[in-house]
Amino acid sequence: MAMSNNITALVNFIALMCSIPIISAGIWLASKPDSECIRWLRWPLVFIGIAFLLVALTGFVGAYWKKEGLLGLYLVLMFMLIVLLLVLLVLAFVATRPSGAYSVPGAAFREYRLAGFSAWLREHVTGDDNWAGIRACLAESRICPRLGGKYISAAEFFAAHLSPIESGCCKPPMVCGYQYAGPTNWNGAANIVADVDCAMWSNDPRQLCYNCESCKAGLLGNLRREWRKANVILIVTVVVLICLYVIACNAYKNAQLEDTVKR
Structure with a gap:
């Protein structure tokens, strides 16, 4: 039984270490500016990682002290x-x-269509019940204002690889034909009927395109990009945890058999 318990203790120690990338991925996601505006998405992964840590610690204590x-x-x-x-x-x-992204001629960045994202994300993140609070949070954030210090000329701006949320919320859709005067300052739409968002645009820093469908799509684009990066870490971690769990089950079963034989 001692050998089985030692194996289980080692397995649980490794499982305890596996909780670190889960917690780290959760903290990384929670630290993103868009996550600050979607509070219910910020911490679940961190809590799951902490739960793994506590459970692994329980198993380690149980194995070490038999x-x-x-x-x-x-x-x-x-x-x-x-x-x-x-x-x-x-x-x-x-x-x-689904990504909802499409290329913009003459620009390095991409724009996003809300209809291109999953219905679940659209309903639970950008639905009418949630968007008012998210919109107010985005307007108070530094996501769009900081662009003014990064890009001066139109050439710099159109060569920039804007994040989805910057592309969707901080400027009007390019199809509208607005003329660049600054990253968040656009004048004279040539084709205001080209998109419903064209009429939504405002140079007011408190408005910009926060009411636009493109802003909702940009927010979902950011979430998609971040979660897909985190998923890589989580997939590797869960595969390791499953392997460790199988080993722990076998060790526990062997310990039970050893006890039965001794009796």
């Missing part, structure tokens, strides 16, 4: 957390699969 009750509890809780993380990964993959 507490079979704690080991059994660890296996049940770890199974539930792995399933939860798998569900989160599947949902994130499905929800972030």
Whole structure:
């Protein structure tokens, strides 16, 4: 039984270390400016990572001090957390699969159509019930104002690789034909009927294109890009955790058999 417990303790120590990339990915996502405006999306991944850490610590203590009750509890809780993380990964993959992006002639950045994103994201993030608060948060953020210090000339601006949220919220759609006067200052739309967002644009720093469909699409574009990066880390971590869980189950089973033989 000592050997089995040592294996389980080692497995749980590695599992404990695996909680670090989950927590780190959650903190990285929460630190993004767009996440500050979508509070319910900020911390779930961090909480899941902390839960993994606590459960792995429980298993380590149970194995090190030969507490079979704690080991059994660890296996049940770890199974539930792995399933939860798998569900989160599947949902994130499905929800972030469509991109809604399209190229803009003569510009390095891309623009985004709201209809190009998943219905789930549109409903839960940019729906009418949520957008008023998100819009106010974006207007108070430094996302758009900071562009004024980065790009002076039109050439610099059109050569810039703007983030989706900068492209969607801080300028009017290019199809409108507005003339560049600054990153957040555009004049004289030549084709205001080309897009419903054309009439929404305002040079007022508190307005800009925060009411535009393109801004909603840009926000979803940012979320999609960030979650897809985080998913790479999470996929590797969950594969390692599943392997560790299988090893821990076998070690626990062997320990039970050893106890039965001794009796």
